[in-house]
Amino acid sequence: MADTCPKCGRPAVGSDQCPGCGFVISLYDRYLAERGHDPSRKSAAAPAVPAASAPIVWTPVPRREAGGDGSPSWRASESRLLAFHGAGRDLFSIWIVCAFLTLATLGVYYFWAKTRVRHYLYGQTEIEGDRFAYHGTGEELFVGFAKAVVFFIIPIILLSNAPGWFGWGLMATKLGKLGATVLTGLFTPLAIVGARRYRLSRTSWRGIRFSFRGDAKTFVARFVGWSILIFLTAGFYYPVFLVRKQQYLTDHSYFGNARFRFTGEASGLMTAYLRLVGAFAVFFTAFMTVWISALFFGAAALLLPLAAGALVVGVWIKFAAEKRCYFWDHTELEGATLRCSVTPGALARLYLANAVLLLMTLGLATPWVKVRNARFTCETLALDGPIDIDAIAQDAQAAPSTGEGLATFFDTDVGIG
């Protein structure tokens, strides 16, 4: 048996399986043999040593008895865990300086601040021994925001008000209002697609960029259709809409040349959603009947809407957890699947602790909350199944930052954190 683990480099491995990382060495050797490699682990030649002056010492890097690199691309059955290494106090030192500069520049620094925080958060996220990297810049975000203002915000204001200012008459006013409504309607889907395109294109792992290659026109058209269906079904189409939206976003996302696949069913969230609607119905019923029951039970009847309110919060958190896991568990990359282990209880504890932290510190704990959220996400997410990572090749796509600029106007991604 080999004496050094080819994956983690642990010496004196007595058995076939490395006690350090669980790596099965015979499988690895067989894989190498199948590919025509020599499974006997050979040592690289020692490099030439340059002359060094007095304070410089020469410590050669220990050569590992490994056949390939440190992380072989193939394993029979495996689970890759995400890890988040960030610390609240590190992020605080970035965040507070950013907050100061944002205030001092009356908000102009906001875009650079946001970029700095993202650099930190991405750089602290690791899978398979490698950190993610963020490549966006403050200038890009600023330009994206400026474009969103010029092409959307100003036209919307002008369309809805200019006819009134200049007295162009009723027809112009109506047309202007219609135009403003159409632009406002396009705003949300364009921001969703644009922000995703920008952010994925500026994210890399092992030097390979992510990308989004969906078509904005197609997504906007579908989004409008879904909105109409939600309206016509009095909201009951909403869970289907969530799944369909996720499907479009996932199916057009890539890591290098490897494509993500969404395998969920359109009706996947229906049960969870109906439970949520039911809880709301109970809440309103309780609220309506409380005055009547007060006649019989006195003040104790107030407990009824309170209990119903707690039920709604509980069911809502359960829905949030189920939605998260439904999306992740049905996301595939080259035969590997994301695995989600979020439980409603854990999510509830996270939310509660975050709320308490923020309230007790008047918001100064924001960086700690960000770190807690990132850590929670990483700890509850893994990539399961065999995947030949080494076979994935670079296939980066250009992406403008206008969509990201649009997204700045939504509360979904506001804030330098």
Next chain:
Amino acid sequence: MAEPTRLEWAGFYLDGRSAARRRAVVRLMRTGLEASVDGGDTVWWPYAEIRQVQGFHAGEPVRLERGDGIAAALVVPDAAFIESLRHVSGVTAPRFRRAGRRWALTVFGAAIGAVVLMVILYRWGIPAAARVVADRVPVSWEDRLGATIVDQFAPANRRCTAPEGQAALDRLLGRIAAAEPSPYRFRIVVLDDRQVNAFAAPGGHLVVLRGLLQRARSPEEVAGVLAHEVQHVLRRHATRAIIQRASTGVLVAAIFGDVSGLFAFAVDAAATLAYSREHEGEADAEGLRLLRAARLDPRGMIAFFESMRKEAERAPRAFRYLSTHPSTDERIAGLRALAAGSEGAFEPALTGAEWNAVRAICDRHG
């Protein structure tokens, strides 16, 4: 230097073409570094072309990149590498930076600075900016905004619309508004609600609650409240408050992020109180001036505030503190001083019949 400079380091090479991570031995030379990559390649990176993109924080591997756009990268997990790199290359911050926490002094200074700036912006900056902006908002915008607010707050089915009462109120309001020329067209709506309150939406839309009309003991008291609210409109207090609150919300959201809904709400509530108190005084004084210009007895206004004060004293302390209309002794004393020496030359606000119609505006007829 505590640690001697090492010239050879273990790392990984990412070629920017595939997701394979190849082990590399990085050697620091005089003008650049050489990386022997597993698989036989050797790359030469001159220091002048290298940029550090990660490794600024404790525990973060040092990541160097070379090339434009999609760059090749070298990752060295041992943070001590950067120290040797700095020493051998002679390149230091900002291009090659040690990991480590920011200086406590910088962080502390930034924290103090941020708090000071926030207070300055909140207390003076945003109000001043809001004033400048509000003064430039066209009256037609204010009018439309006010109409929207009133429609929300006082929907048509909750309004009291007895024609005689409405006519009397319209006439009284018209008389007060005429005392100062303005581009506003004032309108008044009575909301069927037992609370004693009134408010002014931008653009000249006044809302009076039924409770206030029932509490008032004379039409002069109602006139006093109307003059006060008219001044809120003329001084654009509501428009300013809306701009202030929106700007504060944006600022808070920018800094605290999307987790801050709760804080935006808290700041919002605090803002409503702070701005109002300042503006109330102005509306009082100017409203009183308006009453005298319209030949209405300003003592009605004072009498109404006094009755409100007595009411407030009966309320629990917590409610008193939260009131947006602080009927303090000071406020009443100030008004008394302003009203002094103006007895005599007044005309009644409403006739007896009109006053009765106003008080009965919410009674259902037939």
